[in-house]
Amino acid sequence: MLLRHTPGEISERGALTVNPAKTCQPVGAMYAALGVHRCLPHSHGSQGCCAYHRSALTRHYAEPIMASTSSFTEGASVFGGQSNLLESINNIFTLYNPDIIAVNTTCLSEVIGDDLTQIIGRAAADNKIPKGKTVMFASTPSFKGSHVTGYANMLAAIVQSFAKNTGRKTDRITLLPSFIEPSDMSEIKHIVSAMGIAYIMYPDTSDVVNGPLDGTFRMYPKGGTPRALIEESGDSRCAFALGRVGTLSAAKLLDTRCKVKTEILDLPIGITATDEFVDCLRKTAGVSVPESLLLERGQFVDVLCDKNQYLYGKKVSLSGDPDILLGLARFCSDAGMKVLHVVTGTPAPGKFADRIREITGGDTLVKVGPQADLFYFHQLLQNNRPDLIFGNTYCKYIARDMDIPLIRTGFPIYDRVGHSYFPITGYRGGLHLLVKILDAIMDRQDRDAPEEKFELVM
Numbered sequence: 015m016l017l018r019h020t021p022g023e024i025s026e027r028g029a030l031t032v033n034p035a036k037t038c039q040p041v042g043a044m045y046a047a048l049g050v051h052r053c054l055p056h057s058h059g060s061q062g063c064c065a066y067h068r069s070a071l072t073r074h075y076a077e078p079i080m081a082s083t084s085s086f087t088e089g090a091s092v093f094g095g096q097s098n099l100l101e102s103i104n105n106i107f108t109l110y111n112p113d114i115i116a117v118n119t120t121c122l123s124e125v126i127g128d129d130l131t132q133i134i135g136r137a138a139a140d141n142k143i144p145k146g147k148t149v150m151f152a153s154t155p156s157f158k159g160s161h162v163t164g165y166a167n168m169l170a171a172i173v174q175s176f177a178k179n180t181g182r183k184t185d186r187i188t189l190l191p192s193f194i195e196p197s198d199m200s201e202i203k204h205i206v207s208a209m210g211i212a213y214i215m216y217p218d219t220s221d222v223v224n225g226p227l228d229g230t231f232r233m234y235p236k237g238g239t240p241r242a243l244i245e246e247s248g249d250s251r252c253a254f255a256l257g258r259v260g261t262l263s264a265a266k267l268l269d270t271r272c273k274v275k276t277e278i279l280d281l282p283i284g285i286t287a288t289d290e291f292v293d294c295l296r297k298t299a300g301v302s303v304p305e306s307l308l309l310e311r312g313q314f315v316d317v318l319c320d321k322n323q324y325l326y327g328k329k330v331s332l333s334g335d336p337d338i339l340l341g342l343a344r345f346c347s348d349a350g351m352k353v354l355h356v357v358t359g360t361p362a363p364g365k366f367a368d369r370i371r372e373i374t375g376g377d378t379l380v381k382v383g384p385q386a387d388l389f390y391f392h393q394l395l396q397n398n399r400p401d402l403i404f405g406n407t408y409c410k411y412i413a414r415d416m417d418i419p420l421i422r423t424g425f426p427i428y429d430r431v432g433h434s435y436f437p438i439t440g441y442r443g444g445l446h447l448l449v450k451i452l453d454a455i456m457d458r459q460d461r462d463a464p465e466e467k468f469e470l471v472m
């Protein structure tokens with residue numbers, strides 16, 4: 015196997031990335047756009063780009079992902095993509111009738127320098143945008159950032175395009191989640207609903223990319239946040255952004271444009287982060303935590319305590335996206351595990367590394383940026399071997415080479431199902447993640463146990 019040749023000796027390399035721990039911006043932008051009801055993502059670039067973005071999402075969610083493309087050929091690459099986009103807008107509204115087209119740029123259209131504000135203005139002037147419909151865009155150049163940056167850029171563009179402050183404050187709070195699974199979006203809604211709090215959440219990809227198979231094809235599934243609610247979010251009494259990197263720009267915009275006081279929290283992964291989220295909701299809305307949530311919390315804590323001997327002191331290495339990694343670091347630290355490494359290809363603020371070390375107790379090796387690739391992650395693991403790896407499907411090669419169990423988390427996961435349906439956020443998600451970890455540890459213990467120590471009860 016090729017990865018068996020990864021050397022343990024680490025040398026400096028400034029201009030080479032091998033097996034990046036990230037994917038490209040438009041993938042995240044499309045995912046965010048899918049969380050708006052009757053919104054069609056549109057990739058302004060070549061067909062090849064759009065095919066890749068769609069296939070990445072389709073493979074991860076095991077659902078057909080709808081998106082259109084400006085279909086650049088040689089002509090557009092030289093003269094710009096204006097005529098392609100104008101024709102696309104016309105065709106999309108005629109054939110597919112979305113309420114919103116969410117355009118994301120690509121490397122090619124960014125390098126050409128297409129002016130999307132001008133092109134969309136031209137489409138409106140030429141009456142190519144039907145009354146009541148909208149074309150919006152986010153700049154998503156993939157030669158910088160990652161899928162999380164693209165998600166953040168599209169989320170900010172959604173706020174910019176729709177959120178309105180009418181001056182009449184409502185009782186609702188707004189929730190802006192980072193790039194998380196539809197199952198996690200459902201779990202966050204479950205917590206807020208259980209507390210009896212009125213809310214608006216966007217994007218919301220639950221019931222869009224994890225919908226049921228009922229024999230009916232829907233170009234626009236039932237889920238996704240309606241445009242009217244996004245507009246009303248500008249009148250919310252306050253907002254919580256969950257996960258800093260995926261939401262910061264949108265949170266700032268909602269705060270400055272609409273005067274909605276927005277607080278940024280960690281994703282509620284693990285007991286302490288979920289407690290913090292619930293406590294913020296409780297104080298903001300002036301409500302009590304309901305028995306149903308206390309029960310979920312108690313069950314999670316019960317298993318955490320019952321099986322602590324399998325978790326305490328276990329060494330783990332994490333790779334993936336910053337907001338999820340921060341949550342996982344909190345989860346692992348809560349459980350008494352020792353976080354050796356945290357690696358992400360997504361740019362994250364300098365405070366990210368400090369925050370991780372603050373959570374884990376100081377000596378975690380944190381690497382961020384283009385050189386923080388899976389090749390480097392593999393090298394780190396060879397020099398300081400963990401008991402468990404957390405990461406996406408691409409980590410399976412490292413896990414196989416080093417014979418270390420892999421807990422699949424983050425994006426993309428191409429080789430297992432369940433992540434779209436079973437959360438890792440909240441108390442129920444925490445219990446689900448805990449069970450996955452314990453299964454991996456106990457399976458390994460059973461596999462390696464000598465005959466006389468092969469126990470029936472663990």
Ligand code: SF4
Pocket residue numbers: 038039040059062063064066067119120121122156157
């Ligand atoms: S990295 Fe750039 S060229 Fe490649 S698929 Fe993404 S947008 Fe297209």
